Amino acid sequence: xxxxxxxxxxxxxxxxxxxxxxxxxAAGAKVLVAESDLHLGGQLVKQTHKFxxxxxxxxxxRGFKIADILLSExxxxxxxxxxxxxxxxxxxxxxxxxxxxxxxxxxxxxxxAKKTIxxxxxxxxxxxxxxxxLPGVYGAGAxxxxxxxxxxxxxKRVLMVGAGNIGLIVSYQLMQAGVEVxxxxxxxxxxxxxxxxxxxxxxxxxxxxxxxxxxKAVGDQVITGAYITALNDRFEPExxxxxxxxxxxxxxxxxxxxxxxxxxxxxKMMYVPQLCGLVARRDRTxxxxxxxxxxxxxxxxxxxxxxxxxxxxxxxxxxxxDLGYPxxxxxxxxxxxxxxALRSGEAGARICQGLECVLVxxxxxxxxx
Amino acid sequence: MTDAxxxxxxxxxxxEREGAxxxxxxxxxxxxxxxxIIECPQRIPCxxxxxxCPTGAIRPFADIxxxxxxxxxxxxxxxxxxxSCPGLACFVIDLTFSEDKALFKLPYEMLPxxxxxxxxxxxxxxxxCIAEGTVENVTQPKKDRTYVIHISAPKGxxxxxxxxxxxx
Numbered sequence: 008x009x010x011x012x013x014x015x016x017x018x019x020x021x022x023x024x025x026x027x028x029x030x031x032x033a034a035g036a037k038v039l040v041a042e043s044d045l046h047l048g049g050q051l052v053k054q055t056h057k058f059x060x061x062x063x064x065x066x067x068x069r070g071f072k073i074a075d076i077l078l079s080e081x082x083x084x085x086x087x088x089x090x091x092x093x094x095x096x097x098x099x100x101x102x103x104x105x106x107x108x109x110x111x112x113x114x115x116x117x118x119x120a121k122k123t124i125x126x127x128x129x130x131x132x133x134x135x136x137x138x139x140x141l142p143g144v145y146g147a148g149a150x151x152x153x154x155x156x157x158x159x160x161x162x163k164r165v166l167m168v169g170a171g172n173i174g175l176i177v178s179y180q181l182m183q184a185g186v187e188v189x190x191x192x193x194x195x196x197x198x199x200x201x202x203x204x205x206x207x208x209x210x211x212x213x214x215x216x217x218x219x220x221x222x223k224a225v226g227d228q229v230i231t232g233a234y235i236t237a238l239n240d241r242f243e244p245e246x247x248x249x250x251x252x253x254x255x256x257x258x259x260x261x262x263x264x265x266x267x268x269x270x271x272x273x274x275k276m277m278y279v280p281q282l283c284g285l286v287a288r289r290d291r292t293x294x295x296x297x298x299x300x301x302x303x304x305x306x307x308x309x310x311x312x313x314x315x316x317x318x319x320x321x322x323x324x325x326x327x328x329d330l331g332y333p334x335x336x337x338x339x340x341x342x343x344x345x346x347x348a349l350r351s352g353e354a355g356a357r358i359c360q361g362l363e364c365v366l367v368x369x370x371x372x373x374x375x376x
Numbered sequence: 377m378t379d380a381x382x383x384x385x386x387x388x389x390x391x392e393r394e395g396a397x398x399x400x401x402x403x404x405x406x407x408x409x410x411x412x413i414i415e416c417p418q419r420i421p422c423x424x425x426x427x428x429c430p431t432g433a434i435r436p437f438a439d440i441x442x443x444x445x446x447x448x449x450x451x452x453x454x455x456x457x458x459x460s461c462p463g464l465a466c467f468v469i470d471l472t473f474s475e476d477k478a479l480f481k482l483p484y485e486m487l488p489x490x491x492x493x494x495x496x497x498x499x500x501x502x503x504x505c506i507a508e509g510t511v512e513n514v515t516q517p518k519k520d521r522t523y524v525i526h527i528s529a530p531k532g533x534x535x536x537x538x539x540x541x542x543x544x
Contacts, residue, residue, distance in 0.1 A: 057462035057522070059422035061440050067424035067460050069520070170386075183486060197385035202418040203463025205387025210539045211486075212503025215386040313421070352419045352441035 009116040013039035013089065015326050016106065016120035018096050018268060021049020022312040023304025024126035025077040026319030027326070031124075032087035033080075034327035034334050039118065040088065041108060043095040048074035049128060051312060053151040055183070056176055059201070063345055064313035071155075077316075099123075099271040104299075122299050122326040125269050125287075126319060129262035129305035134168070137223035139256075143230025147177045147259035160184050162255035166233050167191040168221050172200035172311075174259030178208050181257075189253050192219040192235050194242055201354075221256065222248050230254055262309045272300045275373065281361030282308030290367045291343065292325035293318055301326055308365075310358055317345050388501045393417050395443025398535075403448055410453035410470025410479060414444050415538075416463060428460035428518075455481050455524045459517040468524075469534055477528045479512060482539055484523045489514060490542045497541040498529050507533050509540065 015031050017024045020042030028038045046052065054070020065073045081088050094110045096118070106118040131146040133139070145153075145161055147169075153159045165186055167178050170193035178188045188208065196217050198205040205215055218238045225232040233256055234248040263284040270276055274287040274295035287295040287302045294301050301322040304315035321342045328334045350358050367373055384390045392398055395417040404411055412433065414425065419441045426434045426444065433450035434457060457466040458481055468481035480498075490496050490511045497505040509529035516523050529537055 057424075057460075057520075059420060059462050061421070061423055062427060066422060067428070067462060067518075185487070196382075198387055201420050201463060202387055203416055203420075203461075203465045206389065206415065206501065207387075207464050209387040210499055210501050210503055211541075212499065217382060217386055311421075348440045349421045351439060352421050355421065355441070 010105070010119060011039065011116060012119045013037055014121050014330055015039070015323075016041065016118055016123045017126060017323075018123065019049065019126035019128055019304070019306070020044070020047040020090070020092070021126060021128050021304065021315070022051050022073075022077075023128075023306070023315040023319035023322070024049070024124065025074070025081060026316040027124045027126055027301075027303055027323035028088055029077060029080040029084070030320045030323030031327040032084040034324065034332040036087065036327040036330055036332050038088045039120070040090050041094045041096050041118070042090070042092045045093050047078060047090065047092060050148070051077075053148075053155040054176075054312070055155055055180055058313060059311070060313035060349060061345075064316060064349070070312065096268060099268050101271070101273055121330060122301065123272070124301045124303060124319075124322045124326055125266070125306050126302075126304045126322070127265040127268060127306045129264055129283075129309055131258070132261045132263055133258055134221075134260050136221050138226060139224055141224055141226045141230050142228070143226065143254055144224060144256045144258065147173045147257050150177055150255075150257050151180065154180060154184050160186050161257075162253075163187060164189050164253045165255040165257050166221070166235070166251050166253040167257050167259060169193060169259035169261070170198040170200060170205065170215055171259060171261060172204060174257075175200040175204035175208060177257060177259060178213060179204070182208065182211060182213075188213045189251050190235070191215045192221060193217050194220045194238055220244075224256055225250075230256055262305060264306050264308060266306055269295060269300060269302060269306070272297045274300055274302075277365050279308065279361045279364050281357045282365070284309075286365055288365045288367050288373065290370065292339065293322040294325060296367075296370060296373065298329075308358065308361055311349070311354075314346060314349050314358075317342050317349070389415050389417065397446070399446070399448035404469075405471045407448075407451070407453065408470070408472045410468045410472075410481065411448045411451040412446060412453065412457055413467045413469055414446060414465055415467070416444055416465040419443060422462060424460040424462060425457040425466055428456045430454060430456060453481065455515065455517055458483050458524050459520070459522045467538060471531065471534070473528055476531055478531045478534055480509070480527045480529055480537060481524050482527065484525045484540065485521065486542070488542055488544070489523060490525060490540065494542070496527060497543060498527070498533060498537045499539050499541055500536040501538055505541065506536055509537075
């Protein structure tokens with residue numbers, strides 16, 4: 008079986024992975040990017056809204072344009088970057104330090120890398136309810152892919168479950184595509200996403216029902232409606248169920264980090280609720296307890312894409328520095344300054360709490376259990 | 377929990393608060409071109425309103441998470457912040473438009489685009505139609521498909537009217 012070799016393997020060509028690749032390649036390292044999708048860009052390519060943050064994180068620029076900016080940055084040092092799209096890293100074997108990879112569904116090969124940056128992103132969470140296997144129940148990511156990558160609307164009238172940033176933004180994008188949003192239900196007593204994203208759809212007449220959730224989907228062959236209900240303080244259904252006429256139920260109840268490769272590489276993992284799941288412990292350079300593995304982006308904890316891009320830069324910079332490539336003095340501190348700025352708002356407080364649990368100052372001080 | 381708090385927590389502004397402070401009414405009434413009204417009451421890491429402001433009316437941010445602060449006396453109503461704000465939370469309202477009508481310059485990213493002279497529905501913060509307005513101009517300040525629609529509408533709805541519905 009063919010074996011590819013590289014200095015730095017970046018797993019995942021999304022916001023974090025592309026930033027890591029750009030940074031490492033600019034420092035002079037040879038980088039191989041493995042992306043399971045047909046195109047690079049990850050979730051960025053589906054984001055038609057303008058990003059928050061500061062100019063350094065391309066604030067005010069639409070997400071898909073940011074993907075273009077990162078790709079052109081990579082293109083400017085293309086002699087150092089090898090891109091493999093449609094390529095899934097299926098496993099890591101620590102016995103001989105080999106990755107198994109699959110292009111499409113037929114071609115298998117091995118990859119060996121001196122350093123690896125795991126920027127595998129996240130998976131959507133789903134919630135159980137009767138009939139959630141009927142056609143018409145979608146994850147929000149699928150709705151975005153259908154609409155914003157392939158130009159296909161998912162239906163005519165949507166019930167959105169979850170008022171985090173994804174639920175709010177996808178509701179707005181659905182309306183832009185001419186799809187009606189019947190309501191957004193949110194179990195918490197307030198919207199989880201940015202207030203301004205909620206205001207945008209409220210003023211277009213979309214009800215956001217706080218302390219509400221879906222009870223069951225209705226339909227014979229496909230979704231024709233849903234029953235929703237109010238929740239009490241213990242998140243238990245309360246009062247009568249209300250029928251909502253809809254042909255799509257879109258689930259946007261959160262994400263979990265994708266970290267299997269890190270576990271296989273023996274990285275010390277920790278379950279951190281504030282980071283939305285199992286993540287690798289890491290130091291300030293985004294290095295894990297396995298000194299050849301770095302982590303960045305949603306794989307290291309669910310956060311905004313703006314933070315993922317900065318984390319990717321830190322990981323790329325650190326991996327290149329570990330290989331002996333000269334990197335600009337003070338850049339790490341500059342990137343941390345940017346992360347701290349991004350994390351000092353309301354949503355950032357939770358992230359910081361989570362990071363306090365996983366961030367390692369000195370690996371020598373971390374016990375083995 | 378009160379209804380007003382629930383309303384706010386679902387994304388509807390309920391009264392003035394930090395990040396959503398109205399201009400001094402006298403100053404507002406005297407400003408040709410209008411002044412910006414910002415409705416951004418939550419600390420989030422975002423500052424394009426300030427960085428896009430050519431006159432310094434939207435004050436510099438000490439911390440990028442600060443809610444925006446405006447010196448309305450410096451605002452010319454240019455609408456660059458209206459087109460730049462990722463949260464569509466900036467609106468320019470010109471009270472000098474006519475005796476009984478104000479000119480609202482509102483961000484718009486929907487289809488179809490209205491045309492000059494067209495009548496549109498004026499919606500409040502929960503999407504209720506509260507009046508009819510007339511489109512006076514359609515601009516695209518940043519050439520990035522966030523449009524700014526200029527609508528003349530009754531002065532009585534300045535504290536309520538925040539977006540339009542184009543009826544085919």
